[in-house]
Amino acid sequence: MKSPPCSITPMHELAICESVLRQVLAVAASQNVRSVARITLRIGPLAGVEPDLVRLAFPIVAAGTACADATLDIEVAPVEVRCQVCDATSSVRPNRLLCATCGTWRVRLISGDEMLLTSIEVMDAPRTSQMEWIPNGVH
Secondary structure, eight states, X not given: OOOOOOOXXXXXXXHHHHHHXXXXXXXXXHTTOSEXXXXXXXXXXXXXXXXXXXXXXXXXXXXXXXXXXXXXXXXXXXXXXXXXXXXXXXXXXXXXOOOTTTOOSOEEEEESSOEEEEEEEXXXXXXXXXXXXXXSSOO
């Protein structure tokens, strides 16, 4: 007997969206904001997070909150390494972490494994009709 088709449930991404939502709602509450218009995340290819699944999961966790109508933007961070031999910085493919200048494998990852909440745009702010929150030095 064949099993009925099942939908993909992005459990890992649901948990990530719940965490992002908590952070966004905390910022909104601290500013007495009733509605969030846009949320921007920066996700690197080596972060272990599938951006398409985050996009699918976010409306599920945001339903009934100040983020229910928010647009979720996801920026893809480049994979960059710094060479420990020649000190060059290179943009590389996620599956080829080699220095683009000298070819060595002795590199340190400097970008591409992050997932950051980079900005929140809110509506209905107490003093203005629109404000933007950008974290200071979040890594």
